[in-house]
Amino acid sequence: MKSNILHILPSFGPKSFGIGPVALNLLREQRELGFDARIWCLDLDNEADLRWDVFSRELPDTSIQIFPRSWPTLFRYSLAMERAVSSDTGRNISIVHQHGIWSGISRTTNIMRQRYGTPTIVAPHGSIEGWALNKSWWKKRLALAFYERKNLQSASCLHACSHQEVAGFREFGLSNPVAVIPNGISMSWLKSEGNGIAFRRQFGIPESKRILLYLSRITPVKGLPMLIQAIGSMKQQMTDWVLVLAGADEFGHLKEIQQAVLNADLQHSVMFTGMLMGQIKRDAFSAADLLVLPTFRENFGIVVAEALGAGVPVITTNGAPWEDLVTHGCGWWTEISADALAVALKAAFSKTSKELKTMGERGRELVSTRYTWTISAQMTIELYEWLLGHKEKPMFLVTD
Numbered sequence: 001m002k003s004n005i006l007h008i009l010p011s012f013g014p015k016s017f018g019i020g021p022v023a024l025n026l027l028r029e030q031r032e033l034g035f036d037a038r039i040w041c042l043d044l045d046n047e048a049d050l051r052w053d054v055f056s057r058e059l060p061d062t063s064i065q066i067f068p069r070s071w072p073t074l075f076r077y078s079l080a081m082e083r084a085v086s087s088d089t090g091r092n093i094s095i096v097h098q099h100g101i102w103s104g105i106s107r108t109t110n111i112m113r114q115r116y117g118t119p120t121i122v123a124p125h126g127s128i129e130g131w132a133l134n135k136s137w138w139k140k141r142l143a144l145a146f147y148e149r150k151n152l153q154s155a156s157c158l159h160a161c162s163h164q165e166v167a168g169f170r171e172f173g174l175s176n177p178v179a180v181i182p183n184g185i186s187m188s189w190l191k192s193e194g195n196g197i198a199f200r201r202q203f204g205i206p207e208s209k210r211i212l213l214y215l216s217r218i219t220p221v222k223g224l225p226m227l228i229q230a231i232g233s234m235k236q237q238m239t240d241w242v243l244v245l246a247g248a249d250e251f252g253h254l255k256e257i258q259q260a261v262l263n264a265d266l267q268h269s270v271m272f273t274g275m276l277m278g279q280i281k282r283d284a285f286s287a288a289d290l291l292v293l294p295t296f297r298e299n300f301g302i303v304v305a306e307a308l309g310a311g312v313p314v315i316t317t318n319g320a321p322w323e324d325l326v327t328h329g330c331g332w333w334t335e336i337s338a339d340a341l342a343v344a345l346k347a348a349f350s351k352t353s354k355e356l357k358t359m360g361e362r363g364r365e366l367v368s369t370r371y372t373w374t375i376s377a378q379m380t381i382e383l384y385e386w387l388l389g390h391k392e393k394p395m396f397l398v399t400d
Contacts, residue, residue: 006097009040082149101122121179162323163321181303183371189282190368192282213244215276215284290356292316292345298333311361313359
């Protein structure tokens with residue numbers, strides 16, 4: 001094993017807003033590359049979910065250390081984690097890579113930096129975008145005052161998933177170097193196969209219907225009311241299609257979307273499946289002709305990469321950093337509006353199944369060469385070695 005790498009994050013599962021899988025996938029690939037990488041996180045509402053994630057990625061249990069939350073739990077911090085900084089493990093850490101901000105785990109990163117001069121990388125994962133800042137704003141103001149501003153401004157480097165996210169850092173007033181390292185998909189996902197027929201049978205979707213798939217959280221930032229408005233304006237074109245909305249409810253938004261569907265008289269064109277995981281998720285991509293993500297803001301948009309990796313073309317907005325959809329001919333990248341979505345949907349619906357499959361294959365080629373976890377992990381190692389003074393500045397580093 002080489003450098004000792006510590007990933008710190010507050011949680012896993014649905015409450016991690018996708019951060020948990022990012023850390024686990026980087027951990028797995030970094031260990032495959034021969035580095036001693038591990039995770040510190042806070043105790044979980046459902047530890048069994050994490051243990052399954054660890055097992056499914058063939059990671060040793062010892063690579064994850066869970067610490068109890070301290071009171072007040074509102075700020076999600078752990079005195080035990082902070083004390084662990086003084087342990088042999090803490091003293092021997094070469095690099096700290098923090099995922100997510102606003103929680104008290106940032107205190108641990110600050111202590112590591114102050115006590116040992118350990119290089120620290122902070123990945124906000126979209127947490128300083130406007131919509132995210134407005135949620136629980138008073139807690140974020142307290143966090144900024146007590147520990148987060150210091151953590152962000154003193155970080156050796158920030159980690160962004162796109163140049164779009166870099167612009168958000170600069171708007172927030174952060175001048176640190178920024179490593180632009182995208183998320184990715186696994187080689188196992190690229191090699192996997194789904195059963196579209198099984199998916200159709202499970203949800204009663206006839207073969208005569210083409211499937212427009214939405215697979216993400218049911219939450220306001222994803223722009224679903226805008227999508228409902230768009231398809232409501234093109235009911236004639238929806239005759240041969242069904243919109244499948246797959247995802248977990250957040251903030252009670254599901255009821256709003258269900259009501260919007262009824263108000264638009266689209267109940268016969270829209271299906272709700274709930275959250276899909278494991279093989280049934282892969283089956284959904286196999287059944288889909290097209291994926292849509294009508295988002296207001298994404299720091300990456302992992303579902304876009306998953307769809308392309310499964311050979312499914314994509315429609316998303318320029319709230320997601322996926323201009324590659326246009327440049328590589330594997331989808332549509334629209335303005336953030338119902339009208340723009342409707343134009344893209346009509347263009348996609350006019351394509352034959354064969355034409356959409358060809359676009360999907362171009363997308364598969366794109367992600368297999370640019371957006372895998374192996375590539376992302378190699379980039380993180382290059383970053384760490386630069387911070388430790390072992391290599392020259394990487395090409396993906398932004399310093400202006």
